[in-house]
Amino acid sequence: MSIKRSQNIQSLPVTDPALKQEIHHILLAGFRMLRFPQFLEQHFTRSYRALALNNLIANTPYLLSLYLILGFLAFTQFDRASLALFPIGFVIAGLCLASTLTLVRWPRFDAGFHWYTGLSAMVALSALMTVSASISDPALRTSAHATSIYAVMIVYAMSKMRFFTTVFWCHMAGLAHLISARVLGLQHSFQDFQAYFIAANMIGMGIAYIIEHRERAMFLQALLLDIDKAEQKQLYANMEKLSREDPLTGLANRRFFDERLKLEWNRCQREKQPLSVILLDIDYFKQYNDLYGHQAGDHCLTLIARALKKEASRPAELVGRYGGEEFIILYPNIDATQIKNNLVRIQQRIMAQAIPHEGSQIAKVITASLGAATVLPVKTLNPEKLVSAADQMLYKSKEAGRNCWFNTQISHCEPQQQNLINLS
Numbered sequence: 001m002s003i004k005r006s007q008n009i010q011s012l013p014v015t016d017p018a019l020k021q022e023i024h025h026i027l028l029a030g031f032r033m034l035r036f037p038q039f040l041e042q043h044f045t046r047s048y049r050a051l052a053l054n055n056l057i058a059n060t061p062y063l064l065s066l067y068l069i070l071g072f073l074a075f076t077q078f079d080r081a082s083l084a085l086f087p088i089g090f091v092i093a094g095l096c097l098a099s100t101l102t103l104v105r106w107p108r109f110d111a112g113f114h115w116y117t118g119l120s121a122m123v124a125l126s127a128l129m130t131v132s133a134s135i136s137d138p139a140l141r142t143s144a145h146a147t148s149i150y151a152v153m154i155v156y157a158m159s160k161m162r163f164f165t166t167v168f169w170c171h172m173a174g175l176a177h178l179i180s181a182r183v184l185g186l187q188h189s190f191q192d193f194q195a196y197f198i199a200a201n202m203i204g205m206g207i208a209y210i211i212e213h214r215e216r217a218m219f220l221q222a223l224l225l226d227i228d229k230a231e232q233k234q235l236y237a238n239m240e241k242l243s244r245e246d247p248l249t250g251l252a253n254r255r256f257f258d259e260r261l262k263l264e265w266n267r268c269q270r271e272k273q274p275l276s277v278i279l280l281d282i283d284y285f286k287q288y289n290d291l292y293g294h295q296a297g298d299h300c301l302t303l304i305a306r307a308l309k310k311e312a313s314r315p316a317e318l319v320g321r322y323g324g325e326e327f328i329i330l331y332p333n334i335d336a337t338q339i340k341n342n343l344v345r346i347q348q349r350i351m352a353q354a355i356p357h358e359g360s361q362i363a364k365v366i367t368a369s370l371g372a373a374t375v376l377p378v379k380t381l382n383p384e385k386l387v388s389a390a391d392q393m394l395y396k397s398k399e400a401g402r403n404c405w406f407n408t409q410i411s412h413c414e415p416q417q418q419n420l421i422n423l424s
Contacts, residue, residue: 019223019227020224020227022037022040023040023220023223023224023227024224026040026220027217027220031213031216032213034162034163034164034209034212034213034216036216044216044219047219048160048162048212048215048219049110049111049113049114050110051160051215052113052114052117052159052160052161053104053110053113055158055159055160056100056101056104056117056158056159056160057104057105059158060101062158063097063101063154063158064097064101066154067093067094067097070090070147071090071094074086074090078140082135082136082137082140083135084131084134084135084136085130085131085134085184086131086134086135086144088127088131089127089128089130089131090131092123092124092127093124093127093128096120096121096123096124097120097124099116099120100116100117100120100159103116114161114162114165115165117159117161118161118165118166118168118169119169121155121156121159121161121169121173122169122170122172122173122176123173123176124151124155125148125151125152125155125173125177125200125201126173126174126176126177126180127180128144128147128148128151129145129148129173129177129196129197130177130180130181130184130186131144132144132145132147132148132196133177133181133186133187134184134186145196148196148197148200149196149199149200149203152200152201152203152204153200153203153204153207155204156204156205156207156208156211157207157211160211160212160215161208162208162212163205163208163209163212165208166204166205166208167205170201170204170205173201174193174197174198174201177193177197178193243255243256244256246320246321248298248301248302248321249301249302249305249321250305251305251308251309251319251320251321251327252318252319252320252321253320253321254320254321254322254323256320257318257320257322257328257330258383260318260330261277261330261383261386261387262383264316264330264332265377265382265383265386266377267332268332268333268376268377269377269378269379272376273332273333273376274333274334274335274336274374274375274376275330275331275332275333275334275374275375275376275377275386276330276331276332276334276335276336276338276339276342276372276373276374276375277328277329277330277331277372277373277386277387277390278328278329278331278339278342278343278346278370278371278372278390279322279326279327279328279370279371279372279387279390279391279393279394280308280326280327280328280329280346280368280369280370280394281325281326281327281368281369281370281394281398282300282301282304282325282326282366282367282368283360283362283366283367283368283369283402283403284357284359284360284361284362284402285297285300285324285325287357287359287360288300288357288359288360288366290359291357291358291359300355300366301321301325303353303355304327304350304353304355304366304368305319305321305327307349307350307352307353308327308329308346308349310349311329311342311345311346311349312329312330312331316330316332316333317329317330317331317332318330328387328390329342329346334374335374336374336407336408336409339372339374339407340407342372343370343372343405343407344405346368346370347367347368347370347403347404347405350366350367350368351363351365351367353365353366362401362402362403363403367402367403368403369394369397369398369402369403369404369405370393370394370397370404370405370406371390371391371392371393371394371395371396371397371405371406371407372390372393372405372406372407372408373386373387373389373390373392373393373407373408373409373410374407374408374409374410375389375409375410381410385410386410389408389410392408393405393406393407393408394406
């Protein structure tokens, strides 16, 4: 059964520039005490635990092979009497190994990974050292001690135990060994204890420190890489947004509107559906800017844009800013009869904004002139003809005194033919 724990760092504000600066500061200052600020330490703990779990699972065949080879060599090369307590220690170590390799495959026990691996390592290593102390043959005892040192190195390297966890369990293993040796009445040499057990555990702690320090550095480097990727992604999204949106109103800009117009033109052509466009121009907007200032003019455009967005609520509909005070609205699947209702509603909505305009020659509030065109897209026409026809209707509205609308339906035989003109 293949099991892999996720090492994704979740709910970390990787796009926060302050975090990037903090990480650089930590890398420069170093982290010799193997400790990050709390918000980073929590995420590192989860990430490192997942890494250790995956590492131990991946190395399961190697650990089992070493265990079986050690047992095979011991039981085939030496007689039962010379092995002393080795069979018991071998069984205890096997139980510790089996329990650990079983628990790592149960995600419910992941939170206690470093504790149950540490406990298993303590029991197994103290058992091995006790076995070494029970052997009377000096040469065989030396070999047993060397095997114990090798086992310590393997256990700490394969389990990726945290350094301070390792220090704790090393002391517990030493204490357990001394207690078991006294209980069993073994001839115990403190010199051997110093030379082998303490030395082995010092090596183990050194390995744990080096591994954790390296993983912490890699964790920070990975975070920096994630932050760079997030920043690049955000920058690309902002650039994409700027290339599609008008920065003042948030509406589609002319370039994006033209792209959508072509897409909807082709779709309506395939589905044989009508396509309508409305062009809108704010009346006497130059006078408004001269009277109230450009800042007020920008605010006025923003209010009008917000009102027009409500008139293009369906997914395929789109509002765009087509010029300084000119807006354009795309209406797929709307015919010439339906577009008249939209024109009336838009005109009423703009009047309802009640934006004061003392410089207007037709009203005391902001008004707009509108022109609309509808077409059933065919191959003999192109989208530009639709916008051109709507522009001509807008021109007629201005010529007719402004604050009114005209619309037309384009024939595929004569694109500029006006079938219907309404003046409000």
